[in-house]
Amino acid sequence: MSFGFLGIQFGFALQNANTSRIFETLGGTEIALYWLAAPVTGLVVQPIIGYLSDRTWSPTWGRRRPFFMIGAVLASLALILMPNSSVLWMAVGMLWIMDTSINISMEPFRALVGDLLPSEQRTTGFAAQTFFIGIGAVVASMLPWMFTNWFGVDNTAPAGEIPDSVKWSFYMGAFAFFTAVLWTVIKTKEYPPHDMAAFAAEKAQTSFMHGVQETLSGIVTMPKTMRQLAVVQFFSWFALFSLWIYTTKAVTQHVYGTSDPISALYNEGADWVGVCFAVYNGVSALAALLLPLLARVTNRKITHLICLCCGGIGLISTYFISDPNLLLISMVGVGVAWSSILSMPYAILAGALPAHKMGFYMGVFNFFIVIPQIVAGSVLGFFTEKLFDGQAIYTLIVGGCAMIISGFLTLLVQDSD
Template sequence: MDQVTGRLEKPRQGWTGLWNISFGFFGIQIGFALQNANMSRIFQSLGASIDDLPWLWAAAPLTGLLVQPIIGFMSDRTWLGRFGRRRPYFVAGAVLAALSLLLMPLAPMLLAAAVLLWMLDASLNISMEPFRAFVGDQLRRDQHTTGYAVQTAFIGAGAVVGSLFPYLLEHWGVANVAPGGGIPDTVKWSFWAGGVALFLAVMWTVLTTREYSPEEMRGFGEEVEGDGSQTVRALAARTYGGSLLWVGAGALVVLAVVELALEKEVYLLGGLLITYGLLSAIAIALAKQGRPATMLGSLVGDFSGMPPVMKQLALVQFFSWSALFIMWINTTPVIAQYFFATTDADSAAYQEAGNWVGVLFAVYNGVAAIAALAILPALAKRIGKARTHAICLIAGALGYASFFVFRDPQHLLIAEVGVGIAWASILAMPYAILASALPQAKLGTYMGLFNIFIVVPQLLVATVMGSIMKAFFPGEPIWTMAFAAGVMALAAMATLRVKEA
């Protein structure tokens, strides 16, 4: 019981409880790691050029943009008795993600691989979004930093396993080059093993945890149900000016594509801005008519009325995830061209470069797993979460910049240490800051909406980066790492504006 308020508190979780709450993320991150380290390789093995990669990758963040807010909203309002509030979504996402991983290596053509990437990312997001809220559900506020640090450690460990699969299989004698081109056996078996591991890890959390009932949550002083009336009133008081601005911004983007001959992928960005403007106008109109709160109205209203700390973190997330997405898309072609002297996706050297990228990704994720437990909680306790985050992001910026310094691919392991420290903080600190400042009744919704600031920069990179590289650095993908270093440094500067609760 809290000695100040006299209110019941959630039991403090020991290491076993923290392990069980977050172990499912180990499997989810195996899926993300296989996707991040190998999808460019799969696309190019099926005939895609380097210029095709951004729009092929655009499916992944677009899926997250659509899925996470919806799943967050739904999981806030779900209670299936002993099956709980978040766990049904863990199971549904795990089944679909495992199926996607099993089918991906069998894709007969580029279009099929792109569709399966869409399905895989949607499935991973269905499981992942409730896991973020699950930590806030299960833990006391004074354990949020430790809870998200443990979750980050499992994310790092899962990513190490997923990233190393192809490299290890090659050393165990599995063919790393497909006869006549195509997806090699190292990648196929990695995806199949990853699908099984993902499902088993998620089921571990499902079977070893019990969610607090709505009555128990109320006993802890946390409201778990909101009628949405305040959101409807706030929407009804708004004008349509903001909606028109969103539509106008989207129209300007579309016009710029036509007039400036930008890449056609940029149409996607314009379409998203127009769509949001129209949806917000519909939500405002329904609210003005006195309609009860709907999913659309709640999401639009909560997005426009998000807490101040969430707005401050939004800019940090925008820059951070822009840098990460640049890395995920471009590391394989950069390593192949500048460290293995090849641009031929069917060559043995290119496949060797692809395996080395897996090792590099495993290193930064391994560093993240260690840093999450050994550095973040202690440093955050001493100087605060926001300053801790800023220091870690600077380490990431230096890691990206060092790609211009090193010439031996082995030396890039040093660069990945900085990237790993930044990755650990990106996965833990913003959520620890946010979870302590959000109302429990809307924790899933706000965590889902927070994902918008992860997805939008990825879509921006996917649609605009290709045009920038073609215009200023044609055939020189190494310069993408300069962009990554720059925007990560901007993220560190933006963190200094964040006011913790």
Template structure:
């Protein structure tokens, strides 16, 4: 079989440039959606539930998009039709979000926005595996991390920059400030333009050419054929979820915990449904692929779970934590709160800036330390950054905390994919990258369901402690990297 030709720096640049736009949209969402929700009247304990839209749409959308993009071939190619469709929908959602008249319209728009971004994002991960030979994949994912950092810097800074330029940073009760509205409008334009650049400036290999590039994976591509899930296992998952729901009801615990119970019931139901549907259909295929994941992917799933639990805790609670602890206000209509919220935008821009620099350093670190140890070091730098929020009281010094978070973010966005990609067959690259997203989405759903409960019952409702829990989660993620199989060929190419 032939090997994929190596691509030039500028070819890799063009194929990854669209990620600048994707992250522009994500960064605006991450830094400002909690602020929008609180402005429209959400209480702090409601915010995690409203955020459930984001990970839940990823859970549903990414494996489906991956499944279909593996089987698509049009005049635009295999992955690019999904880039473009997601870009159009996400741009429209960015225009609508800051003009939401009610809290529930804002929550619904978040569903649409996150689903649309995911339609574009999932094929971008598979695109690197399609286009690049194994020796260039770590660099390709690092290039994506670089554009993620650059896009997020500008997007996160936009409200702060607009306020410095004289745009109104406060508004009447229930109204989103002009700084946020104009930032979302600009973000919509950038997202569409960046993705359009990749669509127009790249090409894709036809299916028959791609098949001729199939390399022998450096680890077995899948576990032994899984067959259909045993009925008893499917029933056990559903019964476990129902039992959890009963305990939550009897104990009167936070209703957000029903999301966790619902996830168990839903998984059991999907296993049962996959047993009765004809083999070869979308759902039975995805379920079979989940049950036959490569060992490397199974071990990386644990790393991803604790990594993304920490990130989601940071995205949900940093605005409230910094505004309350460092600026002394929890009132979304106050000048102090909005000043703190803008400073969170600066902090998020800072960690993305450090991530862009880290993306340049990570290939060198990987060659020196290996992929696993590099990822461990970077995750622990992120843990130190989040844990330092408990000690730092001058908001200016939080910029130093963001150095560690930036290294962790760049590493999370690149090294797990570099470790994973060699163990995946090219014909299933899209669906497996979508399945891998489960282990990004599930921890976010757990965080959205559990964090409010933990903060209320253990930490007196103080959002700062969510960041401390995030730091502890990154420590566990770092230790979990050591269980990932060490691939000699990968380490040599890194």
């Protein structure tokens, strides 16, 4: 049931590691502002998909799997088109389409684990998702570097053009996204609602306005645990967004000493960022195997605290590094945090949700992922250009501090089924 996340993460990893590079190559300067496309689409799409998937049932396709396939088809097409953008506005538009499509596939995967696993298996279930996310992201993040160093594909191009190594990476990502999700659709069995009469009555109420009313009421009446986790999520995802937006700029400036996107040195640094992202995702895959053990020895809250502090220290440590190879050590801490962010909040949340609204509340929970990203996209550009004089390395330090704060706020969360 979790294997499809391997493909989904191909899309996310390629997006996270290469979108800023594509924007800069096409002449973009307001990078954080362009990135707002991603969280805004998640804010709108995920609650809608959660609401609809809760009210969907087909004897052939099940409840969540129709949305897996729709998202996979659209995302694969967007991955093919994104690196062929010829102007900046096209690249920004493709980011909107790509992120919308990825969200259509991703949200029901979270609900599927909550649907099919009992409470005592959910930590392991979400950790399994994290494992496949890590594996997919390792390969996807390294694809431009692999195409350049293993197959001799050019990683530079004339001004205003995307390098071939990036294009072929996105084509490979489209294939992996579609086939991995297709595997989950074919191999996973879903079970019908326990009370078909009650389900049919609820389904009969399905409409756009009813969905809006449900979303608004769901925000007001969300479980206490969900409200507490919202604050934790704000600071951790604020930190992640600073990582995704500004690592390329920070590394090329601070470590490689260049800001010229058409120079060979810049593209070498941008490729190395992909390797760094591959390392943190690889660490997250391995850490996912250990998180259930650590949670049993301590608890889920302490586990999350430890992991987020590791991530915060990893981000802050980038300031003290001048050797690109040493950045991989910083990424180990980030990977430990990423592993926990993808599993522990969901394992804690699933036990606090009513079973018949699992998809809906998982979608609403996405608000607390995308709102901090919108805030980050709105303010980090000002911080970087005005307060930090364009030095993005200081933005990563801000992200590291936010991640440590998030860890300690986890101690205030009520974790009970």
